[in-house]
Amino acid sequence: MAVWSVQEAKNRFSAVVEAARKEAQTVTKHGRPAVVVVEASEYERLKRLEKEKAPSFTELLLAMPTQDDPPPFDGLDFKPREVEF
Template identity: 60%
Template sequence: MDPNPWSLQDAKNRFSAVVEAAMSGAAQFVTKRGRAAVVVVSATEYQRLQSVEKGQATSLAEHLLAMPQDDQEFERIPLTPRDTTL
């Protein structure tokens, strides 16, 4: 985390400064009650992160094809059905 995070109150009071700093390329960390809450990043950085995430995700077809194709048994978790009476 950033060594100088914004408290939520300071971030609200100086939102323009938070946005300007994020737009300059520095992610802005905001805390709430002393705990990390959110990170403000520029729209460009957000779009870059989204494209990286999408590029690493497998498609449904790739996921299904990666499943074992043999007829071996697998461990089943012993569960009982829930009572569905209305």
């Protein structure tokens, strides 16, 4: 995967786009990876994969604990301080 600085990517944006059609291109800012430029079809493929793995709203609701389920953690054992008003 090719690496471009932000400045270099700005100056040669057409080259970044052309290179991204072949393989992902990393753009760095202050020497650290900031973004990855990928071909549109690869982006769509990744979005489809993400959507396929994501639980549906119904699955999330059904996964919520009910009153019959044991609590997920023990309560904290402390006494609140007294406050004067």
